[in-house]
Amino acid sequence: MSEPRQLGEASDYNQLIAIYRARMAQLGLTFEQIDELSGLHYGYSNKILGPRQAKTLGQISMPLLNKTLAVKLVVIEDLDALIEMAPRWTARKTPMLAPASMRRQILTIGPRQGRKMAQDRWAKVAPADRKKHARKMARARWKRVRETL
Numbered sequence: 001m002s003e004p005r006q007l008g009e010a011s012d013y014n015q016l017i018a019i020y021r022a023r024m025a026q027l028g029l030t031f032e033q034i035d036e037l038s039g040l041h042y043g044y045s046n047k048i049l050g051p052r053q054a055k056t057l058g059q060i061s062m063p064l065l066n067k068t069l070a071v072k073l074v075v076i077e078d079l080d081a082l083i084e085m086a087p088r089w090t091a092r093k094t095p096m097l098a099p100a101s102m103r104r105q106i107l108t109i110g111p112r113q114g115r116k117m118a119q120d121r122w123a124k125v126a127p128a129d130r131k132k133h134a135r136k137m138a139r140a141r142w143k144r145v146r147e148t149l
Contacts, residue, residue, distance in 0.1 A: 007071060011078065013056070020049055023069045038064040 007026075008019035024034065031046040038045070040061060047055040048065070057065070066072055109117070122130060 016057075017049060017053070020065060020069060020071075023071055024049065027069065029069075034065070034068055038068040040064055 007023055008015070010016040010019055029037075031043070031050065034040070034045040034049075035042050044055065044061070045065065047053070048057060048061060055061075125133070
């Protein structure tokens with residue numbers, strides 16, 4: 001395989017979007033093809049990369065677009081900005097992160113795990129209380145239905 005080519009340089013969001021658009025044109029892909037190949041919802045890439053830009057890149061869409069367009073981001077030091085900003089910087093007085101032993105674990109909970117957790121939580125509730133809560137929730141649902149009619 002050959003060496004990777006530099007496709008552009010971006011220091012802001014609009015420049016990054018312009019690079020994505022240029023890559024899309026270079027590969028001859030349509031928005032529909034990008035949606036299909038990346039797994040994004042139909043029309044979503046047009047909302048991100050299109051002229052109107054109704055949506056912005058996010059944690060989910062960016063890696064999917066990167067893979068589909070066969071690109072990756074490399075962050076490098078901007079020497080001009082370094083010269084301008086370095087005199088303004090002051091050192092932190094405290095460490096940025098707490099020690100690993102003090103950091104809280106971040107859990108990613110999907111729909112199956114959420115359902116299982118809800119079932120486990122309801123299993124701990126006494127049957128009479130469960131019945132009382134279920135009745136209250138059913139009344140609230142029916143009230144909403146009646147209000148829309």
